[in-house]
Amino acid sequence: MVGSAIVRSLQNEPQVRVLTCDREELDLCRSEAVRAYFQQEKPEAVVFAAARVGGILANKNFPVEFLTDNLNAQLATITAAFESGVQRFLFLGSTCIYPRLARQPITEDQLLTGPLEETNEAYALAKICGLKLCQYYRREFGVTYHSVMPTNLYGPGDNYHLEHSHVLPALIRRIHQAKVNQERQVTIWGTGTPRREFLFVDDLANAIVHLLKLESPPDWVNVGSGKDNTILEIAQLICHELGFPGEIITDPSKPDGTPQKLTDIGLLKSTGWSPTVELKEGIQRTYASYLREIETGRLREI
Secondary structure (H helix, E strand, O other), rough: OHHHHHHHHOOOOOOOOOOOOOOOOOOOOOOHHHHHHHHOOOOOEEEOOOOOOHHHHHHHHHHHHHHHHHHHHHHHHHHHHHHHHOEEEEEOOHHHHHOOOOOOOOOHHHOOOOOOOHHHHHHHHHHHHHHHHHHHHHHHOOOOEEEEEOOOEEEEEOOOOOOOHHHHHHHHHHHHHHHHOOOOEEEEEOOOOOEEEEEEHHHHHHHHHHHHHOOOOOOOEOOOOOOOHHHHHHHHHHHHHHHOOEEEEEOOOOOOOOEEEOOHHHHHOOOOOOOOOOHHHHHHHHHHHHHHHHHOOOEEOO
């Protein structure tokens, strides 16, 4: 999802030649293969958008894979990039790296000031390591290796697995199915009270291109909408946009995760970037893409 959005954004930069590589072509956990790729292609700049990601259930059930797969891919890619002479490397982290009870809205300086959220600790630890490694390369060798901390993302090309996907695509699929099956109600995980911030993926891509043009970007910077809603409010909005008239039932037996995770985007806005896609419009565009992906057999369910 993120990689495709970045490619779309870079299409507006005619002087840029984009190199892409999917997981079938290159396994980022195989360091020798990654080193060979970089030595052959010699890119001038790298955006690292690859990651093993998932929702609360996937993070809870597969912490070893979330930690080791991400660590291995990050270490192999950052090391190979530096060895091949890459001077510009932008690493994608996540706002889940911040403490579970971080002061709201979350500023960049709150990193490593408190315990992480237990349900995604393994993923967060891996992302923190990638972020710090980029910072250390920049400090020690003078290369411009920096990071972005995106909030919850959604948009075309998202993963719609009913158990392993993130909350917004999971809600879209669940509510769509309830509508198609003419059900009277739909159940959402948890109490519905946690607050979440969402960013349309093309806004993130535009922020990444913007940061790549800055001569001296921050070591890491939040990328978000600066607004949040409760999970229940998100579900209600999706029901309205999808035309599902049924009742929403909460399931408190399922985990809520972090109570609130709202980013302070003041640092990024001070460089001249702001989000442009409101949540209502983003859901409309995402649902239209979801229907196209079903029709063409390209819906991601992994």
